[in-house]
Amino acid sequence: MKKPIIVSPAGNREKLKFAVRYGADNVFFGGDFYNLRIQSQNFSFEDMKWAVDFCRENKVESTFLLNSFLHQNDLKDAAEYIDKIKDMGFHSIMVSDPGMLMLLKEAGVDCHFHLSTQMNTLNDRSVKFWLDAGFSRIVLGRETTIEEVKMIKRNTDAEIEIFAHGALCIAYSGRCLLSRYLSGRDANQGDCSQPCRWGYSLVEEKRPGDHMDVIEYKSGTEILSSKDLCLLERLEEYIDAGVDAFKIEGRIKSLYHAANSTRIYKHALETAGTPQFRNNMDFWKKELDLVSHRPYTSDLFNEFDKLGFGGVPYINRALFVGYKIDDGKERDEILFKTFNPVRVGETLSAIFPIENGIIRDGDFKVLKIYYDDVIETDMARPRQLCRMVFDKPVADNAIFRRINE
Ligand code: SF4
Known part of the structure; x- marks a missing residue:
């Protein structure tokens, strides 16, 4: 059976280098346009060439992100951008919008295509649909249960990727209008201002301006904010379910975050199914507690009702x-x-x-x-x-x- 891989964030050159040195099998990064982290430093054309060469030398897959959604007005510019990156030699390109996939195919781009979690793929029919459309790896919607993962693996030939670690959205696999509504910055164009993490107060409608505190934590109230995902303790279950790739979120987090979480998940994958997996658990958990995070949950798919939610501030140890x-x-x-x-x-x-x-x-x-x-x-x-x-x-x-x- 093919060993699952670790997919790690690479917000810039040095983060990519450290992710690779600390055990990533696949790294993902974006350019200046059409990815879901336009505040990240992102890669110039020169950086992209360097990244592809560095990944090849180290036998690591390079995934380029073109996973924002395109408006009608974006199509011409997106086609021109694709023209500039099409011969870079990426191992794969991550896409959400079928229109983007069509543009890539029209441009004759020759690489693997990975479907972003933003497309909320939750069942084997959807997976087959996307395989027929030309994708080889499907990043499932974060709401897919482990039983559904098993069925999808049983009934399709797709490579399946899931999120293993990092921030979650309260919205359905990241589809959210809060930021666009409250700050004019569109999360689906990669410009989320994270209003789900803001502090909120209560105002009675006849007393505008009279803000009453909603006291949740000493450090504030974040009633919409989700916990962070940590699938470490359930990793063996997901390996058994047939997951091919485990993704760590966090392109705008530090290189320390990328490196430390990558090495812990890589070590966990390498020892899964052996007694060392349980023996190392305390060390791994201690290390994941030493990267900045909100309280962790393994309730990625909301299988345990509401355990994954509830406003919670960052922990920086x-x-x-x-x-x-x-x-x-x-x-x-x-x-x-x-x-x-x-x-x-x-x-x-x-x-x-x-x-x-x-x-x-x-x-x-x-x-x-x-x-x-x-x-x-x-x-x-x-x-x-x-x-x-x-x-x-x-x-x-x-x-x-x-x-x-
Ligand atoms: S506002 Fe929060 S829930 Fe919405 S997209 Fe941004 S991070 Fe996700």
Whole structure:
């Protein structure tokens, strides 16, 4: 039986690199147009070429996103855009709108086509319909139950992908007008302003302006916000159901988020069906708790009534501070790219890819920080390159975080 794969988010070049190094089998990214994260940094044409080559070298599938919905006025521009990307050599293109698929076919694009979850595919007839239309992998609607997944696998030849980890929408597989209605930004064009995560108060109609607090949590009230998905504990059930690809959401989250969740799910897939799967569960859960998230639910398909919903604020137990610029050597003085301040004397926690089941994570004390190789400082500022000396050698691919007490 073909082993299921991990599909990871790649919001920019460095996120893609780390997702691949930390175990992704497939990465997804978008260009400047027609994908559902237009606030993400996204890939230029040059980045796309680099991404395809990097993925090929590392035997990883590259999926390009063209999954927004097209209005009549968009068709001409979309066709011109497709013309520019059609020879990039992507492994696959993710599409929602059948009109987009027609444009791709008219342009003679030769790659796999994956159907986005936005098309709410929930049954084997729909899957067959989309296979006939030219898709090879179907990302099921998030409302599909595990029993339905099993039936779809039994009755079709489709590769099936489901969401395993990350933010959920309260709307039906992401089809939502809240953002367009409240902020003029259309979620289905990739421009969601996330009003489901905003704080709300109560106003009695005869007393406009008199906002009464609805007190849900100390930190606020988010009555429309969903929990985050975490299918880790149920992964073996979904493997048995025949799922081919497990997707991690989060192109606009940090590279630490992409890397850490990718390595945990990859390790879980590799050990599924063996005693190590249960033995490692506490470590995996601890690590997934150390990426920023809302409280987790495994109630992806709403099989357990309302457990997946209820307003809940973010949990941040660790802060991503930076990573080692690789030089092929394990050494105590390294070139370091910062994302948050780092101070001399503090101890950082570092994570590494899990290879052959070996976990090499550890704590590293910062002894010295230099700019331009000579200017010593007490604190490294964010978004800088500096030299850091640690109390012991640091291997390539290290990602550093500060764990909150
Ligand atoms: S407003 Fe919330 S539910 Fe609606 S599309 Fe955006 S994230 Fe999803």
